[in-house]
Amino acid sequence: MAAATRSRTLAPLHWLRRNAVVLAGAASLLYLLLPNVVVMLFSFNKPAGRFNYEWRAFSTDAWTDPCGVADMCGSLGLSLQIAVLSTLFATAFGTFAAFALARYRFRGKGTGNALIFLPMAMPEVVMGASLGTLFLNTRVAFGFVTILIAHIMFCLSFVVVAVKARVMSMDPRLEEAARDLYAGPVQTFLRVTLPLAAPGIAAGAMLSFALSFDDFIITQFNAGPSTVTFPMFVWGAAQRGVPVQVNVIGTAMFLIAVAVVFGGQIATARRRRRS
Amino acid sequence: MTSPAASASASAGSPAGASGSASASAGAATPPASGDAPGGGPGTSARSARRRVRLTPYWLLLPAGLWLALFFVAPFFYQASTSVQSGSLEEGFRVTWDFTNYTDALATYAPHFLRSFLYAATATLLCLLIGYPLAYMIAFRAGRWRGLLLVMVIAPFFTSFLIRTLAWKTILSDGGPVVGVLKSVHLLDFTSQLGLTGDDRLLATPLAVVCGLTYNFLPFMILPLYSSLERIDASLHEAARDLYAKPATVFRKVTFPLSLPGVVAGTLLTFIPASGDYINAQLLGSPNTQMVGNAIQKQFLNVLDYPAAAAMSFILMAIILIVVSVYMRKAGTEELV
Numbered sequence: 001m002a003a004a005t006r007s008r009t010l011a012p013l014h015w016l017r018r019n020a021v022v023l024a025g026a027a028s029l030l031y032l033l034l035p036n037v038v039v040m041l042f043s044f045n046k047p048a049g050r051f052n053y054e055w056r057a058f059s060t061d062a063w064t065d066p067c068g069v070a071d072m073c074g075s076l077g078l079s080l081q082i083a084v085l086s087t088l089f090a091t092a093f094g095t096f097a098a099f100a101l102a103r104y105r106f107r108g109k110g111t112g113n114a115l116i117f118l119p120m121a122m123p124e125v126v127m128g129a130s131l132g133t134l135f136l137n138t139r140v141a142f143g144f145v146t147i148l149i150a151h152i153m154f155c156l157s158f159v160v161v162a163v164k165a166r167v168m169s170m171d172p173r174l175e176e177a178a179r180d181l182y183a184g185p186v187q188t189f190l191r192v193t194l195p196l197a198a199p200g201i202a203a204g205a206m207l208s209f210a211l212s213f214d215d216f217i218i219t220q221f222n223a224g225p226s227t228v229t230f231p232m233f234v235w236g237a238a239q240r241g242v243p244v245q246v247n248v249i250g251t252a253m254f255l256i257a258v259a260v261v262f263g264g265q266i267a268t269a270r271r272r273r274r275s
Numbered sequence: 276m277t278s279p280a281a282s283a284s285a286s287a288g289s290p291a292g293a294s295g296s297a298s299a300s301a302g303a304a305t306p307p308a309s310g311d312a313p314g315g316g317p318g319t320s321a322r323s324a325r326r327r328v329r330l331t332p333y334w335l336l337l338p339a340g341l342w343l344a345l346f347f348v349a350p351f352f353y354q355a356s357t358s359v360q361s362g363s364l365e366e367g368f369r370v371t372w373d374f375t376n377y378t379d380a381l382a383t384y385a386p387h388f389l390r391s392f393l394y395a396a397t398a399t400l401l402c403l404l405i406g407y408p409l410a411y412m413i414a415f416r417a418g419r420w421r422g423l424l425l426v427m428v429i430a431p432f433f434t435s436f437l438i439r440t441l442a443w444k445t446i447l448s449d450g451g452p453v454v455g456v457l458k459s460v461h462l463l464d465f466t467s468q469l470g471l472t473g474d475d476r477l478l479a480t481p482l483a484v485v486c487g488l489t490y491n492f493l494p495f496m497i498l499p500l501y502s503s504l505e506r507i508d509a510s511l512h513e514a515a516r517d518l519y520a521k522p523a524t525v526f527r528k529v530t531f532p533l534s535l536p537g538v539v540a541g542t543l544l545t546f547i548p549a550s551g552d553y554i555n556a557q558l559l560g561s562p563n564t565q566m567v568g569n570a571i572q573k574q575f576l577n578v579l580d581y582p583a584a585a586a587m588s589f590i591l592m593a594i595i596l597i598v599v600s601v602y603m604r605k606a607g608t609e610e611l612v
Contacts, residue, residue: 025412028405029424032493033441039434040444046445051595053445093338100335112336115343121543123551125568126588129575132349133585139354153346156339167525214436216554217568221575237556242441250438257433260428 007171036254043247048245052221062244066252069243072233076249082144083213086151090212091205094159095197098204101160102167117158127154128221135222143222150222151212158211159204165199210257358585368582376586384570384587388594391566394481395550398488402496402545404536405489405538410500410528414507428497440558443487447559479561489554492548494543496541503537506528539606547595566590582603 016023046059067073101112119127126127130197131153135146174196178188223232234246358376363369381388413424431439447453454477457463468473472480507530515525553568567587575584 021408022412024408025410025416028409028493028497029427031405031490032428034446035439035490036431036434038442038445039438042442053448056451091365093342096335096337097339100332104332104335106329106332107334112340115340115348117341121599123546123547123568123591125551125553125571126592127347127350127564129571129584129588130354132347133357133581134346134350134353136298136581137357149346153342156288156342160339180298194541210432214432216437217552224328231437234435234441238441246438247442250434253435254430254433258430265422265426 022143029175039247040254041248043244043251045242046248052242052244052247056119062248066248067116069245072230072245072249074201074242075228075230075233077146078227079213082147082229084149085148085206085210085214086155089152089199089210090155090159094156094204094208095163095201097156098160098167098200099197104263115261116157116160119154120161124154124215125221128218132221133220142222143227144195146222147219147227147229151215152191154215154218155208155211158207162204162207163200164195166203172194172197220266352492352594354500354585355397357581358589360582362582362594364579372560373582375589376515376582380583380586380590384567387565387567387570388590390564391550391568392594394488394556394564395546396470396554397485398492398549399496399516399542399546401485401489402493403542406493406496406500407540410497412505413501414504425501428494428501432494437554437558440491440554441489443483443490443559444478447483447486449476449478453477478559479564481560481564483559484556484564484566487559488552491552491555492545495544495548499540499544500537501533503534503540507533535606539603543602547599550595551591 023222042055043054043056043062044060045052046057046061047054048056062068097112097116100106101116109257114231115274129149132142132149134194140146172209175192176189178192214231216235217228218230230237230249237246238244239249328432357368357371359370359372359374360368361373361376375490409428413421413428417424445451454463454475456476457466458475463472463475463477467475467481471482477483477486511529511533512525515529520528550566551568553572555564556564556566556569571584571587571591574580
């Protein structure tokens with residue numbers, strides 16, 4: 001009897017102990033998502049001065065006029081252009097390299113792997129400053145092209161890693177089977193290899209788009225004064241006063257990406273159920 | 276959803292993979308496996324087919340390899356030569372093998388270097404403490420919510436890095452709720468005694484910079500931790516419990532040792548970018564909390580003293596290389612490969 005009452009009074013404590021990990025994990029998740037909530041909330045703010053750091057009043061002004069700030073949407077367009085182009089190049093080059101490193105044994109493979117790995121293990125300032133030094137020394141004019149070159153450079157490795165992981169986990173017997181059934185090399189590649197590798201390639205492309213779109217440090221060293229990407233616009237605005245429209249863009253990016261991810265997830269789930 | 280997670284876990288495993296490949300590179304000179312020959316229809320002779328196999332990987336690697344050689348490796352040589360130049364912007368810079376750039380950089384910016392590594396190390400440790408429970412929960416307790424939770428870990432990335440860092444300015448602001456709560460429990464007095472904060476505020480203090488660094492690099496810790504925890508066979512936990520191990524003992528003797536590859540990968544993926552970052556120090560800190568990244572950026576873009584910026588980059592890189600190699604040796608990288 002006494003034991004029963006004791007265990008009843010201690011029940012919440014037991015529950016707490018059993019679920020301590022879950023509670024700590026949930027707290028970490030809240031910490032991770034808190035800034036996103038703040039960005040979303042402050043996209044509906046009506047700041048009194050130039051700085052949008054304090055809550056004043058609810059307003060949808062920024063949402064109805066997202067391009068109402070000088071130069072912001074231009075920089076957004078520039079960032080999108082650079083992200084699309086660098087994703088195309090990085091995904092193509094990276095996919096080739098991933099197949100070479102995952103499928104073949106050859107002299108210099110270790111060097112190739114190291115070359116791919118190093119850009120990911122280097123602080124961005126060092127990479128940005130050294131590429132900037134190269135352009136300075138060879139008197140290449142800073143601008144769109146230099147940014148593009150830099151973005152393709154740092155996106156490559158991430159594409160290679162994503163595609164390589166996928167190719168390594170593919171069953172080579174499927175391609176053998178295709179060849180046994182008299183499929184030519186081109187047919188085998190297009191109808192078996194490529195569809196199997198597609199999720200890895202898509203992951204690499206998404207990653208490189210996100211990395212390119214969001215990069216600030218390497219871009220700042222290789223952009224020159226007149227080419228302003230969206231992150232550079234935000235950096236400049238942080239000194240002058242951040243317009244509420246920046247929060248609108250941040251929120252819209254977040255919502256679009258979430259929609260894309262869940263759309264993809266639902267599509268895969270549906271396809272899996274059908275097969 | 277599987278795609279970003281897969282790529283993230285793949286990139287998480289990369290330091291391990293590369294360290295293995297680097298050590299294996301000496302013995303990589305193996306003949307091409309003839310069994311892998313793609314194509315080779317009945318018309319082609321065996322010899323030309325073999326040559327094609329021998330050259331195919333090189334052709335595939337060529338665009339990426341060339342790009343990285345031109346725009347990643349070559350810049351380092353340019354920067355190395357720049358770091359021993361002297362002169363001025365008006366007269367132009369010449370290579371004079373002047374190593375005073377290095378000694379000057381160290382003498383002037385020693386506090387910046389020290390701060391960089393101190394802040395990065397603190398942020399890495401905090402990331403481990405905050406990230407481990409979340410990775411553990413997703414790996415073992417999430418059930419069918421696993422996919423959703425992984426998306427939520429990556430979700431912050433969907434909003435721009437700079438915008439999120441600016442959001443911390445709002446969260447930590449002087450009149451904000453965080454400062455209010457910390458003040459009411461007198462925690463700010465305590466942290467000012469440690470020299471982490473001052474004047475009853477959080478913004479523009481070392482604590483704010485470390486908080487920003489911890490937040491920004493936390494997913495880089497969680498994803499490798501998760502991918503190594505997820506690989507652990509649950510029957511090992513059962514076995515440990517059957518042998519009368521308490522939950523804490525199971526964690527100490529089974530789970531944590533098996534997650535070490537993730538811990539090593541995560542700490543490196545957090546520490547390296549954090550030590551070179553200058554965004555957090557600039558937006559959340561003050562002139563007294565500047566890191567070496569701020570100094571490099573200022574020398575390169577404002578002062579236009581390229582030799583000084585180059586020398587500082589090389590010192591930063593050298594220190595990181597030393598720290599990482601010592602750490603990898605201590606952590607025992609054989610397990611990682």
